[in-house]
Amino acid sequence: MNIEHLNAKYGISGQLKFIEGKGRLPMIRVSSSKASALISIHAGQVLSFQPAGEPDDLMFLSEKAYYQVGKAIKGGAPICWPWFGSDPEELGRPGHGFVRNRLWNVVKTEITTNGDLSITLGLVDTPETQVIWPHAFSLTQEITIGDTLNLELVTRNTGTESFFITQAFHTYFRVGNIHQAVVLGLEGHEYIDKVDSSRQKKQVGAVAINTEVDRIYLDVLNKLVIEDIALKRRIQITSSGNKTAVVWNPWKEIAVEMADLQDMDYQHLLCVETTNAATDVITVTPNNECRLVANYRIIRD
Numbered sequence: 001m002n003i004e005h006l007n008a009k010y011g012i013s014g015q016l017k018f019i020e021g022k023g024r025l026p027m028i029r030v031s032s033s034k035a036s037a038l039i040s041i042h043a044g045q046v047l048s049f050q051p052a053g054e055p056d057d058l059m060f061l062s063e064k065a066y067y068q069v070g071k072a073i074k075g076g077a078p079i080c081w082p083w084f085g086s087d088p089e090e091l092g093r094p095g096h097g098f099v100r101n102r103l104w105n106v107v108k109t110e111i112t113t114n115g116d117l118s119i120t121l122g123l124v125d126t127p128e129t130q131v132i133w134p135h136a137f138s139l140t141q142e143i144t145i146g147d148t149l150n151l152e153l154v155t156r157n158t159g160t161e162s163f164f165i166t167q168a169f170h171t172y173f174r175v176g177n178i179h180q181a182v183v184l185g186l187e188g189h190e191y192i193d194k195v196d197s198s199r200q201k202k203q204v205g206a207v208a209i210n211t212e213v214d215r216i217y218l219d220v221l222n223k224l225v226i227e228d229i230a231l232k233r234r235i236q237i238t239s240s241g242n243k244t245a246v247v248w249n250p251w252k253e254i255a256v257e258m259a260d261l262q263d264m265d266y267q268h269l270l271c272v273e274t275t276n277a278a279t280d281v282i283t284v285t286p287n288n289e290c291r292l293v294a295n296y297r298i299i300r301d
């Protein structure tokens with residue numbers, strides 16, 4: 001991708017610029033009166049979002065993240081698609097699908113009527129993706145940067161047969177101290193506990209994290225909140241198009257094993273993922289589309 005051409009075609013003077021980022025990957029730097037953000041075109045992934053006046057980023061981004069074609073970037077908002085988690089057909093394909101480690105296309109950039117910046121990235125099937133997943137598709141992600149960050153992932157079936165997907169915004173939120181952060185809005189909901197042989201359990205009270213947590217919550221509400229005492233903020237996650245949500249923190253032992261995380265990073269990250277996972281499988285019929293939306297707002301009292 002030629003940065004000069006991208007800037008000439010899609011740049012927005014003083015607010016949106018294409019740059020060569022880490023690993024020489026093409027990225028988009030947004031800097032408006034409402035917020036600043038960094039988006040990697042590789043992986044179609046928001047890496048940073050910070051509303052004006054906020055002291056801390058919304059997102060956790062690992063200092064040891066890989067910036068390499070073929071690898072996922074640890075942090076920000078990775079896109080899991082067209083499957084969430086391990087390969088549903090057990091064919092040895094990578095976990096979380098194949099779009100979080102490849103270059104996306106820039107579809108358009110614009111200033112919306114209320115002064116937000118909107119960036120649309122996309123992917124369509126190619127002979128290479130057809131080998132991995134034999135379906136014709138058009139995937140777009142509209143990223144809107146204003147006082148809030150809004151992500152909208154649209155899957156269109158451009159083929160002649162229906163296909164099934166699971167998917168996620170696998171977002172890594174920054175927290176000040178994991179011991180002092182909780183997720184609200186999941187009280188009373190059933191979840192699949194992936195660290196306890198996928199047993200189904202019921203959430204009692206707020207979700208506190210004091211060990212490895214890897215859970216798929218079922219029939220979730222469209223509003224969840226991360227309460228972060230240490231950073232003195234709440235993150236409100238509003239979503240649509242999903243029936244499930246995942247809460248994940250690797251905790252210390254797994255973090256130590258992950259080459260792209262620092263040992264103590266688990267204390268500063270919390271994934272609360274807007275998902276179609278487990279039984280929440282979406283059928284997309286020919287010429288139809290499905291839409292997954294997540295909106296993130298930082299609230300300070």
Ligand SMILES: O=P(O)(O)OC[C@H]1O[C@@H](O)[C@H](O)[C@@H](O)[C@@H]1O
Pocket residue numbers: 072074085095096170194214215246248273
């Ligand atoms: O591939 P990543 O970004 O390290 O994330 C892995 C984790 O992603 C979570 O969404 C899954 O629920 C976990 O089971 C998995 O371990």
